[in-house]
Amino acid sequence: MDKISVAAARQAEAIGRQVTLQGWIRTRRDSKGGFSFLELNDGSSQGNIQVIADASLANYESEIKHLSAACSVTVRGEVKPSGGKGQATEVLASEVIVHGWADAENYPLQKKQHSFEKLREWAHLRPRTNTFGAIARVRNCVSRSIHNFFQEEGFLYIHTPIITASDCEGAGAMFRVSTIDPAKPPLKEGQIDYTQDFFGRPAYLTVSGQLNAEIFACALGKVYTFGPTFRAENSNTSRHLAEFWMIEPEMAFYELTDNMDLAERFLKRVFRDALDQCGEDMQFFNDRIDDTVISTLDAIITSSFERVSYTDAIDILAKSGRKFEFPVAWGTDLQAEHERFLTEEHFKRPVVLYNYPRSIKPFYMRVNDDEKTVRAMDVLVPKVGEIIGGSQREERLDVLQTRMDEQHLKAADYWWYTELRRYGTVPHSGFGLGLERVIQFITGMQNIRDVIPFPRTPGNAEF
């Protein structure tokens, strides 16, 4: 008697097989005809398998008639064509073993829709719902697709450090990593003496693997990282997490246009894989979460992204006739409302904005010949906003040092970074992609806290 998944048992090819299924009851319906319908799910697919449990089973009255949502069971029986509508197959049980009960009066999840806010309070139970099962499967699919894409393109997967001693990566506030006893820290002239800390200096959780990835790109060509990233910003929005997963490719001998080409090809591949490999889950999102997700992804896969320079974007916004809360002016960063107008209303598709003013972008972005702009690029998508941020990196040592001076950074802190430009420097580029924002875009989920298993946000780390 083969142990198979619910997903396999739902296929018509399984008809006639004697099988063992293991999973959790979603619901039970009794028939006065003397048997019960059990809906069984094991996480392998969105749909359940319908199990027919006849009253002739030894434990029918004592156990089966008391099964409720979340009870765990082993079912043995034969896969048969379903006698009812709605499914191809069902399992006629010859044995039902109950492993764990779930008191229906106290079990929080009910056979109805719960709000996502309430489910966040039950993060230990929410993977048992249709929506969070689907999100977990799509997230897995996207992760696999990301690795497949880069591996097939000849990229090396590099593991960059989680702990960094550089407090000046410039991407935002950082979490301190320390073994100092906060109750009695070692002091030196009234200040905490970090030379006595674990690393002999202040250390933090990484906000980006980029600078480390550049080291490997400048030796091995094309590399990527895929790992957790930490930002200690007090951000309270539907698009920000204190701990999130980021993918950062970094490529030697790539100019900005190569970078854009890669980003576009990459996103399309991930979107296509989600549609091809998670059909049932994507249909669920389309039916229950956002009825535009499938058509939107389909349209993106078959069309090209709009590429607009920052300067042209300012022009479009200025001539739009639209009243914005924040004024549009060359030299200031675009506001969320500006980005939304461009991607959701003006172009109605993903937009790659590039060549931003040098004054609003980090020191490592390559300065253009006009001396006023740098080769930065942001990929914006409707509803989610910025999904990718990247640039061509400044490979000229003298310009890099000028830029660090401009932004009041100490060259000594970046000695190893600048040495990459001193010895065999190359033009190179890369970008950062927020995994959760991609999942949000694909699934239509509105809050980023619902597309990561255990969200970390200010004041929230319960699970």
Place this chain on the structure above:
RNA sequence: UCCCCUGUAGCUCAGUCGGUAGAGCAGCGGACUGUUAAUCCGCGUGUCGUUGGUUCAAGUCCAACCGGGGGAGCCA
């Protein structure tokens, strides 16, 4: 961090002018020839977020705090 909204039964919510809290769903019991969010009948449920204040009387008014949501900033 700022602006706005919000907190009442396990869940979703109603609660009028300040007068001592009630619907649906879930659950339980029963009915029902194979059901699909089954349907029908019956039954229960409360630290009204917390603390303080006003008042004869506070779910209701006021203040502070805590939690949740939306928007903004920071970004991915």
